[in-house]
């Protein structure tokens with residue numbers, strides 16, 4: 319019966335590995351989006367940190383991309 323427990327151990331570790339990969343990918347995506355939002359909100363003229371999705375810089379009035 320040792321082979322059954324061996325299979326169970328292998329399956330369990332594969333599931334853990336898959337979960338780890340999925341969570342890691344999700345985290346990377348979240349971090350990427352955060353970084354994107356921050357870089358978008360940063361004014362290229364004065365470097366002021368604006369609220370994401372603001373169209374104009376609140377510090378110098380320059381249009382934000």
Ligand SMILES: [Zn+2]
Nearest residue numbers: 361364375378
């Ligand atoms: Zn600015």
